[in-house]
Amino acid sequence: MAKRRAYAPYSRFRVGAALLASNGRIYSGCNIEISTFALTICAERTAIFKAISEGDRNFKAIAVVSDDPDYTPPCGACRQVLMDLAGNIDFLMVNGAGKVKIVKLKKLLPHAFGQRNLERTRKTKK
Numbered sequence: 217m218a219k220r221r222a223y224a225p226y227s228r229f230r231v232g233a234a235l236l237a238s239n240g241r242i243y244s245g246c247n248i249e250i251s252t253f254a255l256t257i258c259a260e261r262t263a264i265f266k267a268i269s270e271g272d273r274n275f276k277a278i279a280v281v282s283d284d285p286d287y288t289p290p291c292g293a294c295r296q297v298l299m300d301l302a303g304n305i306d307f308l309m310v311n312g313a314g315k316v317k318i319v320k321l322k323k324l325l326p327h328a329f330g331q332r333n334l335e336r337t338r339k340t341k342k
Contacts, residue, residue, distance in 0.1 A: 218244040218259060219281050225249060231288065232281045233259035235267055235302075238274035243267040260294040264301050277306035279316075287317045295325040 219232030226249050233245040245262030260278060267275070278298065282288040287309035290298065298305070304322040311317075322328070 218246045218263075219283075220246075222246040222259070223248045226251070226253070230283060231259040233263040233278055234281075235260075235263040235278045236276045237267060237272040238276055239272065241267075241272060243270070243272070258291060258294050260290050261297050264298060268301060273301075275302040275305050277308060278302070279308035279310060281310040283312045285312050287311050289324060295321070296328065299325050299328040300330060 217232065218234060219230050221244075222230035222232060224230050224247055229247070231247045235243040235245070237243065243263045243266045245259045245264070245266060247257065247259045248262065249256045260280060263278065264275075280288055280290065288311070289309060290307065298307075298321055302321070304320050307319050307321050307324060309317045309319075
């Protein structure tokens with residue numbers, strides 16, 4: 217459903233996401249493009265920002281669907297946002313044929329920058 221709502225007039229690459237919160241609630245998202253690609257938002261970030269804005273902070277998994285015959289991994293920005301806000305959740309990639317590949321987010325972003333980096337910096341500057 218979310219993929220059908222994608223607004224991708226330039227790339228024609230439609231993506232939908234469904235984020236599963238720990239309480240069982242599902243937040244959907246789609247990619248939304250504008251002519252300045254840098255301001256485009258991906259389906260994954262749409263879903264997690266919706267969840268956060270609704271008060272959810274704990275997540276189990278996110279599924280991403282596209283028409284690509286191969287699997288569509290998250291872009292670098294989405295990897296960092298998901299790691300910061302959702303942690304090492306399951307990332308399900310669903311290809312155009314409906315086949316699913318599941319990986320932990322940490323495998324997609326093995327050396328993520330995070331809260332621990334900020335804490336170490338604060339400790340050394342005291």
